[in-house]
Amino acid sequence: MNFTSLLLLAPLAAGVHPGKQDAGCATGNCPPMTAPKPNYLMPYTPVPPQLIAQACPPMPPAPLLATKIVVPTGVRIVAAPGTGGAKIFTASTTFGLRPGYVYRFELTGLTNRPNESLYPEIEVRGSLAPRPGMNYMDYPAAINFSEIDLAKAALGSLITKVIYLEDPEKAVPVKTTADRPLEQFADTEDDAIHAAAENGRPVLIVRLGNRVPTEADLNRAAIPGTVLLPGEQALGRPAASPTLGWYGVPLYDPILGPKQLTEECFTDGGDTKNPLGIRGTGDLGGLDATDVALEYSQGDKRKVTTSNKVCVCVPRFAVQKVEVNAGGLYFAYRLEAGVQRTAASSSRSNLLVQAVSERLKPVGLEMPIRPMAQIGRQGAELVIGTQKATAHYTVNGTQVVKSSVEPDELVNFPNEMIVTKSVEPKANVKIGDEVTFTLTYKNDTSLPVSDLVLSDSLSPRLEYAAGSGRSDRPTNVTTELNGNSTVVKFEIPGTLQPGQGGVVKFKAKVR
Helix, strand or coil, X not given: CCHHHHHHHHHHHHCCCCHHHHHHHHCCCCCCCCCCCCCCCCCCCCCCHHHHHHCCCCCCCCCCXXXXXXXXXXXXXXXXXXXXXXXXXXXXXXXXECCCCEEEEEEECECCECCCCECCEEEECCCCCCCCCCCHHHXXXXXXXXXXXXXXXXXXXXXXXEEEEECHHHCCCCCCCCCCCEEEXXXXXXXXXXXXXXXXXXXXXXXXXXXXXXXXXXXXXXXXXXXXXXXXCCCCCCCCCCCCCCCCCCCEECCCEECCCCCXXXXXXXXXXXXXXXXXXXXXXXXXXXXXXXXXXXXXXXEEECECEEEEECCCEEEEEEEECCCCCCCCCCCCCXXXXXXXXXXXXXXXXXXXXXXXXXXXXXXXXXXXXXXXXXXXXXXXXXXXXXXEEEECCEEEEEECXXXXXXXXXXXXXXEEEEEECCCCCCCCCEXXXXXXXXXXXXXXXXXXXXXXXXXXXXXXXXXXXXXXXXXXXXXXEECXXXXXXXEEEEEXXXXXXXXXXXXXXXX
């Protein structure tokens, strides 16, 4: 196991809520989190820093999962029921639950059943992997017990909910709220777990209507040091070790380390999946969800370029729900083993350009070996296998020969439009909030360009705010559907001389 894997396991291995840092997070004032640099003990091929920046790299998984139990008005929630530490809460409440344990709560004050109680069983299988500055307690997984759920469970039905962090690339483009996540139905609990793993990262398994627990059952589920109650600042060491498998540490490559946890954030911008291009008919091809494309004419040619990617970190939970109606058999059904995703993950390399350092255009290049280079739209994205080389440049009419050119000295060829994308605010965004996207474009070529069309195909997690499109130049703003995505299109007529540019802005609601 490499250092990165140990880093991911550290919060659980320590067995404590990490002191002052988490005390601040519990009060909504989470300090920035930083990870130490790995000290690899074996040959290692590092992930390019551009790719890490593009993928919204996570910090270690949080030691607690913020879990909000949402109940109808009048229903009371009892934490640690049947024990001396029982506490009653009279409204929907957020708790911090340590992964790897089974919890029991009691729901009382049920509509038309004042003398009855239900005891939902909650298995915590994982937690968030927060980003720098993200307070994980601000993004709870909601367990919504509706009046219908409670009524069915009181009549003997067993309701199971597998709650998971939705993979943004598989997000369903519908509005949700933090307290009412999207629920979809499965036939069995195994099917629900499988569907959740296929579409994201499972974190909770909830069963309502299970058998009434005995006093011994309630005591076994009330382990000190595992539940952070509202108003508490920190959590001590757990009195017992975890008993469940945990989704927080995915399968890992022994050299590259664990797969990045990406469900907390989604990206927008750049060129993903099918490459952008101008078809023989002159129209745009390869515009996928989250892509940005700037089409323009130069001379008798129609060209296209793209932007950088931006990261929006707003975790969204979803639910796979199973209902088993009462049929004369009252039983308990518990998962005995963890389920791990084993499907191979795809890898993309649309690398982000960090800077353009020179403006020298090579007029000749001599190399003793065949160059292997991938030249980006805004600079050299990745250079492989280049060794010592001799480059010829012309500076103010004088030819200059430069030898031993290293890969980081191969720079941008100034024959492309440049598009830069940004988003505000950059942090502390919740479901239902609006964000503002800004796209800045510039003619970085030596010739005029004309008939610009800037298209932004939004992530399914975003809903365009109608009428919010703005431009500093005369522009026609329209929208159109692109599968599960909405394309915001800015048609900018006229000519853009070398060195000239412009700015467009629009707003979108996170759903």
